Amino acid sequence: MNHPDPHGTASFSEMALPPQVLRTLTEHGVREPFPIQAATLPDALAGRDVLGRGRTGSGKTLAFGLPLLVRTAGQRAEAKQPLALILVPTRELAQQVTEALAPYADALRLRMAAVVGGMSIGRQTAALREGAEVVVATPGRLHDLIERKACRLGRVRITVLDEADQMCDMGFLPQVTEVLDQVRPDGQRMLFSATLDRDVDQLVSRYLNDPVVHSVDPSAGAVSTSDHHVLVVHGPDRYAVTTEIAARDGRVLLFLDTKHAVDQLTRHLRAGGVHAAALHSGKSQPQRTRTLAQFKDGQVTVLVATNVAARGLHIDDLDLVVNVDPPTDPKDYLHRAGRTARAGESGKVVTLVLSAQRRETSQVLAEAGIEPTVTKVRSGEAELSRITGAKAPSGTPLDRGPAVPRPKNTNAPFRGLGTSKDASRGTGGKSRKAGEARKLAEARRAAQVRRGG
Numbered sequence: 001m002n003h004p005d006p007h008g009t010a011s012f013s014e015m016a017l018p019p020q021v022l023r024t025l026t027e028h029g030v031r032e033p034f035p036i037q038a039a040t041l042p043d044a045l046a047g048r049d050v051l052g053r054g055r056t057g058s059g060k061t062l063a064f065g066l067p068l069l070v071r072t073a074g075q076r077a078e079a080k081q082p083l084a085l086i087l088v089p090t091r092e093l094a095q096q097v098t099e100a101l102a103p104y105a106d107a108l109r110l111r112m113a114a115v116v117g118g119m120s121i122g123r124q125t126a127a128l129r130e131g132a133e134v135v136v137a138t139p140g141r142l143h144d145l146i147e148r149k150a151c152r153l154g155r156v157r158i159t160v161l162d163e164a165d166q167m168c169d170m171g172f173l174p175q176v177t178e179v180l181d182q183v184r185p186d187g188q189r190m191l192f193s194a195t196l197d198r199d200v201d202q203l204v205s206r207y208l209n210d211p212v213v214h215s216v217d218p219s220a221g222a223v224s225t226s227d228h229h230v231l232v233v234h235g236p237d238r239y240a241v242t243t244e245i246a247a248r249d250g251r252v253l254l255f256l257d258t259k260h261a262v263d264q265l266t267r268h269l270r271a272g273g274v275h276a277a278a279l280h281s282g283k284s285q286p287q288r289t290r291t292l293a294q295f296k297d298g299q300v301t302v303l304v305a306t307n308v309a310a311r312g313l314h315i316d317d318l319d320l321v322v323n324v325d326p327p328t329d330p331k332d333y334l335h336r337a338g339r340t341a342r343a344g345e346s347g348k349v350v351t352l353v354l355s356a357q358r359r360e361t362s363q364v365l366a367e368a369g370i371e372p373t374v375t376k377v378r379s380g381e382a383e384l385s386r387i388t389g390a391k392a393p394s395g396t397p398l399d400r401g402p403a404v405p406r407p408k409n410t411n412a413p414f415r416g417l418g419t420s421k422d423a424s425r426g427t428g429g430k431s432r433k434a435g436e437a438r439k440l441a442e443a444r445r446a447a448q449v450r451r452g453g
Helices: 019-027 035-045 060-072 091-107 121-130 139-147 164-169 173-182 198-207 235-246 259-271 285-297 330-337 355-367 382-388 430-450
Strands: 050-053 084-087 112-115 134-137 158-162 188-193 212-215 226-232 252-255 276-279 302-305 320-323 347-353 373-376
Touching (some): 019 060, 019 091, 035 050, 035 212, 060 134, 060 188, 084 173, 091 112, 091 134, 091 285, 112 121, 112 139, 134 139, 158 173, 164 198, 164 330, 188 198, 226 382, 235 252, 235 320, 235 347, 276 285, 320 330, 347 355, 347 382
Parallel strands (some): 050 212, 084 134, 158 188, 226 347, 252 302
16 A cells, blocks of 8 residues: 655646536635545546545545546446446435535536435436436445346446445445445545544455555544533433523534434424424435435524434534433544534534443543543533533424423433433433333323323
């Protein structure tokens, strides 16, 4: 592997980019390349295999997208036989990559097709049948289309794996290797990843030919432009703290471990007057797309999400990310944190912990290379407002039904908050289960009252 000068070329105009691409860059306000673009574009445009490491938000999409489009320009795809492929782990990232590259594809008269789960497979089949030079795909849906003989990869000359580490983490390694076994063996491969661990190394050694390596963002320093805070909260007060943070002025992204907890918190916030929406894998793709659009344009100010939003999600001017459930893996922390402080902007990452979770969370952050500021807070305190902008919600429900009262100061954490899929992190015991059953029964009675039952 070659490790060239990390600084690369200084400007887009010095690279072998066609005039229509340079013009489109200018029209979209892209004037100077980010480090990952300056480093990788010359090699990628020359047809070299590239291994790039850079955090999300570092400009990777144009780093691999522009060379892929430029080197495909002037060719025409036959039915069901794309010429270039970009493989990504999630629907959201596929959509984002497609939207980011569309203006440049249009300028070069290239047809693009997005192939993702949760959307009409019939429409995707039709797009491939009509001919698409460039396909942006998630592994599962692409596998389905190959099985149906709706897509053949034998003419793919350029293949990009974006967020390769997440695809491996999500169990997609077999589908990824299946794809790489079917594309042209003499073609160009570009692999981009925030981290390079065992499964990614396996892909590199097996499928990349003498790759040039560019690592412009060491993973440990991936969120250096963010302020990191650990807020130690009293268990019974955690729900109120979360609610007040959500009611702040400006947008906020809240991460929880489970779909159930996401839905539960979203209902509570909306009942208290907070414009919140849920995002997780249980939502249909049209729902997820609509929710993200509303969050981006400000109709929704609070996005409550599972780790499905931890990668590939780009929101301009998102200055606060909150881990309501602390992540147990340093990579998860870095990717959640990477939703803010993007493209050189500043941001703040807040993690809520109970006293019993402090040691484990400190270890996770240390492994992620993060030294947070640790503060004990309570709801309604000035310190909480100073750090997060927290304030009391209006209490006026956004949907039909009565306002949700302030949580009572009991000794059990709110169900779904402060707990995780790992039962050993909870507060445990029969009394907790009994308390949860009691709360569930009360919630059902309240729902019946709202429905007039």
